[in-house]
Amino acid sequence: MNNFVFYSPTEFVFGKATEMQVGALARKHGAQKVMIVYGGGSVVRSGLLDRVKQSLQEAGVGFCEMGGVQPNPVDTKVYEGIDFCRTQQADMMLAVGGGSVIDTAKAIAAGVVYDGDFWDFYIGKAKVTKALKVGVVLTIPAAGSEGSGNTVITKVDTLQKLSLRVPEVLRPVFAVMNPELTYTLPPFQTACGIADMMVHIMERYFTNTEDVEIADRVCEGTLTAIIKEAYRVKQDPNNYGARANIMWCGTIAHNGTCGVGCEEDWASHFLEHEVSAIYNVTHGAGLTVITPAWMTFMASHNPRKIAQFANRVFGVPETEDLEEMALTGISRLKHFFRYMGLPVTFKELGIENPDIDRLVDSLHRNKGELVGNYVKLTREYSKEIYQLAL
């Protein structure tokens, strides 16, 4: 087990009707005026935005608002938000939405107190040392951004999709999580969120670090719970228990609970970021195409943890042929994704002829000559994995 720091200071307030506590939470964390950030009209139509405003008013916290954040959030919206926040003199960001909204709020929170271009942070030209506090009302369990210090933004001009990780500054101070708010998510979006949280766990679980029994067991247990509840929510979208379990799994998948002491991988995410940046597909759906392809490559190059995953998560019997075990597990994983309505090939994702050379070039330009850790991917290996996803 490697040395690690576990530090998850976010206050997670979880359960029915918890959005009515948002005003008290914002006040407790020192807000005078929050800037509400949201995406499309669903939070307006559902009445959630009104309930949030009511809660803020009751707590005596002022607010301003900016909607219109799109999936795969872009730099132009961040610039707009920084200007708006400065004009309004808001002192806390309140993200009401899923990962795209939260990531945009984090970018604004850092950018608004920085004199230069916020994109400097994402390209490594400057370091985030301070930011406005960020609070969250989560509506999509997926990205885990409510409990992480990560943010991913795409630059419109160049289609660069870059991530930034500054947990000590950008981690939300509180996150309100009412599973009922997720009843109305379209099945495809629910499924994409489930895929995203599963791969967050798998990026940590597929490691060469020895003596990580507790990390393995927590990862396997969380994956097992997600899969069981995914079947339930597919049958019954208004099942509170299923929604609640999935929502909490999405958080612990990415707040440090899973994978303590493990060298993490993240190659599947980086391979996918290129796909969603260029083809603007949903991140979760991109992952269900890329991750099984990455695992298939690993089945022949480093099967140990893929085989253990097959055995402990998908019940594949133990045999001496780890590659065979791994391939059977990958087959079951793909079957599960397909059952959830998710693509497992580029073609199913709607990309008939992906420009693999462009994807490989962009990946290694953004992430260096070697990508990931479980097996370090050369350009040749990356190309092979993209081809396995055809």
Added chain:
Amino acid sequence: MNNFVFYSPTEFVFGKATEMQVGALARKHGAQKVMIVYGGGSVVRSGLLDRVKQSLQEAGVGFCEMGGVQPNPVDTKVYEGIDFCRTQQADMMLAVGGGSVIDTAKAIAAGVVYDGDFWDFYIGKAKVTKALKVGVVLTIPAAGSEGSGNTVITKVDTLQKLSLRVPEVLRPVFAVMNPELTYTLPPFQTACGIADMMVHIMERYFTNTEDVEIADRVCEGTLTAIIKEAYRVKQDPNNYGARANIMWCGTIAHNGTCGVGCEEDWASHFLEHEVSAIYNVTHGAGLTVITPAWMTFMASHNPRKIAQFANRVFGVPETEDLEEMALTGISRLKHFFRYMGLPVTFKELGIENPDIDRLVDSLHRNKGELVGNYVKLTREYSKEIYQLAL
């Protein structure tokens, strides 16, 4: 799943040589002068205390020190510590030890800024609203006090052993955890710690709350990891991987990670507190006597989760006879405890003829007419459980 708050703001710094970071951590959390609290001479003999002082000096943080905290920590030591802390004008408590030391440090931290008698907090006469910050260098993985807001103190005069839970004030701000510091623990103390953390998980796991799949899986996974690593550490006390896994399990057993959304039980702990208060036995060894007896009672009164535990943690095959499954699981649990050198009856604990009427009286005087939640224990039930432990 019930509504819940998960809030674990403690900064856990885990791994080899991490005690050399304690000075920087104390400084980061604002300390000018810490009061080091410790127990017996082992932290002196091992050189740990010197390394901690060196780290504080290097960070420019002053210190004073009080040793001599005993297992099952007592109020008289807390009074001494409060006086000493006031004289020394220390502004942060630094507990170097296990649960008894940390619990004493928490009691001092709350008492030193309170005008009345600190015992008021434990008997519910006053509420803790402020306290000095507490930092920890953990040497015994067991109580989970490094990540909890709990403290248990025994009043010498009356042998009342009472617990207090104020997570928002008494939770340590940081905890340094170097598994190497646990190599020299005597096997019995290692085993008692393992038992304590297992029962912390089981108190949450044995619940009637429905739809707690993620809580179940994380609890089962953590228990499975503890048992596997316990066998390894028994064979090889200097096995870093085994020590590291056990140490982290002890923390997540009690910082809120396990049992989210569950109504918790805690009857086994309360039944045991009476035993260790009156007979001054080690808490973990008291638990391995009481908990299997409690489970045996439950096997006939409410077997569902006991049977699930038997199946998923100890591999007992599923059958329709839940009571039979439960009893087989309890038998395997007792076998495991015995293998670790722990008692599973009062007699093995060294108490030939426990005064069961006195235990029952004291339990219900301290905790009310009904104790626990999985099955609410009347005086009659409590008596039956104590008798099952003979």
